[in-house]
Amino acid sequence: MELAKFINDNIIGRNSQFDGPFGRKHIIYCDYTASGKALLCIEDFIIKQVLPTYGNTHTSTGINSVQTTSYRDEAREILRNAFGATENDAVIFVGSGCTGAIHKLVDGLRLSKNDRPVVFVGASEHHSNLLPWREIASRVVRIKDDKNGMIDTNELEYSLKIARRERRTLIGCFSAASNITGTLFQDMKITALLHKYGAYSFWDYATAAPYVKIAMNPTSREYPNGEAHKDAIYFSMHKFVGGPQTPGLLIVKKSVIERNPVPGGSGGGTVLFVDRNSHLYLSDVEAREEGGTPAIVESIRAGLVIKLKNTVKDEWIMKHEEQLTRLAFTEWQDVPELVLLGSRTAPRVAIFSFLIRHLHTGLFLHHNFVCALLNDIYGIQARGGCACAGPYAQDLLGIDDSLSRRYTEILAADDDNVTLEILKPGFSRLNLPYFAPKEEIDFIIRAVTAIAKHGWEMLPYYKMNPETGGWHHHSTQLASMIQGSLSNIEFNNQELSMSPNNLSINYEECLRKGEEIFQKARNGPFNEIESIILADRQNNLIGAVKRNELRWFLFPSEALQILLHNDLNGVFPEINIPFHPREYDNNMERSEYQLQYYSTIPAQITGSGEPAEREVDMMRTNESAVLQLFGYLLQTALSRSSSVGYNFRSDYLSSSEVPSGQATGISAAWRLIVRCQRNRTDAVGVVRDGNQILLDTRQM
Incomplete structure (x- = not known):
């Protein structure tokens, strides 16, 4: 759509850059959920x-x-x-x-x-x-x-x-x-x-x-x-x-606001007449309520x-939001380190909140550390925290009232007015703008994937502030990234600000440099890092955080030990993670609410065609189509090694024999099955019973 390109081209600061710990980066703004960006055409x-x-x-x-x-x-x-x-x-x-x-x-x-x-x-x-x-x-x-x-x-x-x-x-x-x-x-x-x-x-x-x-x-x-x-x-x-x-x-x-004839903020512009002892407010509600x-x-x-x-039109925006959402879900569904919050079956716009789990320990990466990596390595502007929706954030993170009270107690300032805000649970959030070019959307999705898989390796290079919850690279301070200051402005014939740098971004080159950064992190130099970690151990506040039973995130020193030993045996103590994010019933079947917001519905998928190419659409159709394709995938995936028939049953279909067909790829079939098990879907369960594979909606 040409208008989307027009909007993107008019974003003020679209090609802005900053100098970070890994060199100069282009700024990719993904925080529109918090606040938008100004447009040159409007200004x-x-x-x-x-x-x-x-x-x-x-x-x-x-x-x-x-x-x-x-x-x-x-x-x-x-x-x-x-x-x-x-x-x-x-x-x-x-x-x-x-x-x-x-x-x-x-x-x-x-x-x-x-x-x-x-x-x-x-x-x-x-x-x-x-x-x-x-x-x-x-x-x-x-x-x-x-x-x-x-x-x-x-x-x-x-x-x-x-x-x-x-x-x-x-x-x-x-x-x-x-x-x-x-x-x-x-x-x-x-x-x-x-x-x-x-x-x-x-x-x-x-x-x-x-x-x-x-x-x-x-x-x-x-x-x-x-x-x-x-x-x-x-x-x-x-x-x-x-x-x-x-x-x-x-x-x-x-009729609602006229219940109160006195404006919420009385003053100039709200009155018809004021004398020495009384006043008469305007009858026009809109004028009366905009005082001063x-x-x-x-x-x-x-x-x-x-x-x-x-x-642009609402319909086009919503259709594009759905496409962006489906694209992200498709690309991220095979990234086990990435824990996306919320339901995937409800209608939604392309806003994503997530945690990143270190698979070997089960601990998460701190959300502010994740956002720091997105900024430092890729220039992506995301936001960490609870998004000013604390109760819902606790629901999504799996924090009950009892655990919430314990966090409240530990976060309250002590006698020395010290808070350990680093322990506050949260997540990272970004959105995919509907007007961003496709290559930028792909870049953002791939950057998140890279950090999900390799971000923990960067922990030894970062330091935390236990009181504020902030994370920064050892070589930089946040203040060093700030490029302008009001105090430096002089009112003369010169411009008041620096001229923008209009160099365009090479997304593939940025991703390649990110891979190099992760590779270098894996290879050390660990002798330099160990002294930094030792200094951290001598910090009483950091020690208090590390020992706290409410800690849920991986520590830099722990990441360093894993990198040095390449083995957890005898190195890493067992830690009980205080909470586990809520899992929804993500069977990808469209609900009546999706039909209200989305104008297009994918066609039903049958057993014909190449399943690996049609997984995404299959997961968004009805239960019957899901079961048909699952039966087909199971039969074709296993037919090479056994001649035993495979039956399926469900709450919605009568029992019947899976249709025969040629194998189309074992990896595609099993990837589909594992995905559904991970998402705890209603659509299908996989049960072994002797030599039979049963598909049963009641198993999940």
Whole structure:
């Protein structure tokens, strides 16, 4: 798509470079889930068209104010139309992103102390969509996800039935997508269910908004009478490509926010008249709730960002997101060191959170170490931590309440105000941008694979900070990577910043250099490293971390011992890993929720053709096709060594004999079987029973 290339070419900083411990690297930005990148085309319009006639709003006499007000009003209408808001909905710009929009909504509800609501939230909520509701609710009911990673609507309905008896205000606050896994949740079905029991339906689109179609007032055959109309949606515009320096957005039913005639932030621009003793607020909700000088240029930029997304079209973006997701899953499914979090059967955008396991010890690599390697070796910008969604992160990592309390205790500052944040569990996260060229996507996927397989070998060359959780190469400090400073600016006729380096990146060359770095790490020089490790052993804080029973990651000194001895016997003590990431029911069968978001469905796969070439599509079709192809693969893979027949059975098919056929490759068949066992799929189990191979869905 030409427009995708146009977007990529316009990214400010696309060809930026930095000097790291392994030489100069191009920056590959994969952190759009946290914040987008600015676009030259949008900033150029701001500079040439908006700023020359910029003036404050709140007046209609001078040309500057009139033109600026016109731009801002037009931006609001672009947003209103893009998201299907009506005259019954208020479109409100909020200066501090999604968090500010949620607080604006809470203020607008005007709940009394005697009317503390019951609030229902999903398992995946970001802290911004959880903590404000905890402060005002009589209780917060957290709805778990089901075996496919979706919100459990049966549990939600049961909880709504119980809560309705209390005669309190009921509020449902759910994320449209997880910022950890990218999972897309069933917004229309949940909204209709909330309304059935008289609850408000509020939706956090912070993660989903740059990718999906947002409909404030959707209609469908299933919900023809407005049952799925949302009461409020909110998100941060800065997460869009082109979105830096844009405000948050709240779209809310006027009937909801008009419950409070006093604005959330009173001041200039919110009033019609003020005398010495009293004042009269504006009746227009949108004007009343944007007190003071608004984020004027930021709001105009938001309109341009959404206009660009509308031009690309939601349908194309979502189709491409699915393709990127499937590509990554396909490439990473045979990398046992890589532990991807979340369900693979739920609809999702191309956001991936993962841990890397050292197979010989079972320990993980620290997420900040992994992100440091991605940066230092490949220039890839990823993010480590819990993604400000702590409860869901603990669900995905397999941390129960008891273990969570133990981590809370160990992370609390001691009498010397020292914290061991290095012990805090987390993961690495990146996303694959839909506008990135194919060669860049392939580069990112292959770089993650390389670090999953060889990253542990770099541990002896890195040092950790037990108090902050940071990791850095021994030869560098983070401050040394910083290339610019505001303090060095002089206001004269010279430019205020360095000219960008526009050299293009050679992805294959970068991958080759990465291989050389890993090869050099395997070969030493270990005599230099041992002195560094010895110094680490003398650090009391590092020693305390290493001995702590809650430690879950491999230490540099342990990696060095493995590299030196090439054997764990007598070198590496047995360590009980405190948690194990949750495994989902990844049978790759499409759910009704996938059909809601994805427009194409692969054709069913039969026993004909080359199985090795069709594994991916097979794993995304129905159970019947899965079993047919599995029976075929087993029969053909084993037919060379035995003439015994192989039967299969399932909960869905009657027992029958596997069709005969020619062997098409033992490796392809067994790779497929092992993959399904590893993913704990419903689709098929492999059971040996004498001379028979049975395929049984009940075995998993």
